[in-house]
Amino acid sequence: MTADWTPLGDPTLGTEHEEVGGIWRKRTGLRAIVAIHSTALGPSLGGTRFKPYGSVAEALNDVLRLSRGMSYKSAMAGLQLGGGKAVIIGEPAKLRSPEFFKDYAAFLDSFGGRYYTAEDVGTSQADMDELGRYTSYVTGRSAEVGGSGDPSPVTAYGVFRAMQAAAEKLWGDPSLSGRTIAISGVGKVGSTLARLAAAEGAKLVVADVDQQAVEALVEAVGAIPAEVSEIHRTHCDIYAPCALGGALNEGTVPELACEAVVGAANNQLSVPEMADALASRHIAYVPDYVANAGGVINIAYERGGYDPVAARAHVGRIYETVLELFTKAEASGETLEAVADRTAEERMAQAASA
Ligand code: NAD
Numbered sequence: 350m351t352a353d354w355t356p357l358g359d360p361t362l363g364t365e366h367e368e369v370g371g372i373w374r375k376r377t378g379l380r381a382i383v384a385i386h387s388t389a390l391g392p393s394l395g396g397t398r399f400k401p402y403g404s405v406a407e408a409l410n411d412v413l414r415l416s417r418g419m420s421y422k423s424a425m426a427g428l429q430l431g432g433g434k435a436v437i438i439g440e441p442a443k444l445r446s447p448e449f450f451k452d453y454a455a456f457l458d459s460f461g462g463r464y465y466t467a468e469d470v471g472t473s474q475a476d477m478d479e480l481g482r483y484t485s486y487v488t489g490r491s492a493e494v495g496g497s498g499d500p501s502p503v504t505a506y507g508v509f510r511a512m513q514a515a516a517e518k519l520w521g522d523p524s525l526s527g528r529t530i531a532i533s534g535v536g537k538v539g540s541t542l543a544r545l546a547a548a549e550g551a552k553l554v555v556a557d558v559d560q561q562a563v564e565a566l567v568e569a570v571g572a573i574p575a576e577v578s579e580i581h582r583t584h585c586d587i588y589a590p591c592a593l594g595g596a597l598n599e600g601t602v603p604e605l606a607c608e609a610v611v612g613a614a615n616n617q618l619s620v621p622e623m624a625d626a627l628a629s630r631h632i633a634y635v636p637d638y639v640a641n642a643g644g645v646i647n648i649a650y651e652r653g654g655y656d657p658v659a660a661r662a663h664v665g666r667i668y669e670t671v672l673e674l675f676t677k678a679e680a681s682g683e684t685l686e687a688v689a690d691r692t693a694e695e696r697m698a699q700a701a702s703a
Contacts, residue, residue, distance in 0.1 A: 379452045383460060385431070386434075392465055396435070399441045401440050426646050430645070435457075465488050474490065488651050503647045503660065511671045530588075531554040533591060536557070544569065588605060591614055593614060595619040597623045602630065608632060611635040634685060
């Protein structure tokens with residue numbers, strides 16, 4: 350009998366990965382998995398997600414899926430980086446200690462530079478600084494220790510550039526002046542995005558579970574507040590999911606009243622088929638991993654000494670990337686998502702065969 354090695358029954362997951370490794374350390378409670386999806390374009394890079402997963406299978410599924418996503422994100426961002434990711438199973442507040450991070454750093458070292466980690470859900474910049482004391486395979490450290498600092502402002506700038514490209518293609522002018530933009534989630538990225546768009550003359554509608562975050566933008570840029578459960582129905586030019594994943598789902602997509610979706614949130618499509626559902630409603634969906642690549646582009650510029658000017662210029666080129674996606678999609682009749690996926694796959698295949 351052949352054993353089934355497929356995590357959680359997804360036959361595609363895991364089969365393409367170059368390497369997956371795990372560590373269990375009783376003395377510190379470290380239970381981590383690193384997945385390297387591809388190093389075709391360069392060393393793999395992706396954050397460490399730290400949370401109390403319900404099962405090892407769930408954690409494995411997450412790390413395989415997220416590392417694959419990082420390969421596509423870096424490839425489409427034009428970076429010489431591959432895709433990897435790490436998960437740590439457990440409660441961050443209970444497990445964090447210098448000894449814990451020493452164990453984790455030794456585990457990262459064991460990949461010999463084929464995987465670089467960064468901040469993600471459940472890990473902080475302070476954690477990266479602490480890890481950086483024990484391993485060099487860490488990015489996204491604070492500016493004080495030579496890192497690139499908080500990636501949120503530059504991520505917001507990238508989403509803003511993606512919006513300008515969509516505006517150019519859809520309305521013949523990259524300016525967002527006079528456009529209505531509805532932002533769901535005005536945290537670190539969404540609030541900066543709102544300010545950038547407002548500075549260009551856009552009208553903002555914003556929603557967040559945190560009322561203070563909404564109030565701040567009502568005061569600062571005259572944003573119109575909306576209910577969290579209603580924001581996706583706003584009649585607007587661009588809808589920007591900037592909170593949680595799965596914002597584009599069976600319930601929300603039929604109710605959207607926008608011409609384009611361009612946002613920062615990861616995994617906006619609840620299932621891949623939602624890209625077709627959006628297309629059939631003639632809504633242009635700029636793939637999340639293309640629009641929100643500013644953060645990974647920024648940390649890529651830490652190698653050899655952080656260069657903020659070059660990093661920002663590279664993030665600005667998300668504009669050209671999105672224009673190119675529109676042009677290719679018009680020619681082939683595919684969605685922007687399908688074109689982006691194929692382009693990323695071609696780049697990786699080309700690099701692997703070179
Ligand atoms: P954040 O935690 O600062 O902001 C998220 C905001 O969403 C918070 O203000 C929160 O209150 C709000 N929120 C939570 N649930 C909500 C709901 N149901 N409806 C509306 N608002 C809700 O996070 P962030 O750094 O701004 O990141 C936002 C998204 O962008 C995340 O999906 C993140 O994975 C993604 N992203 C961020 C970066 C980055 O550089 N920070 C890079 C790439 C992708």
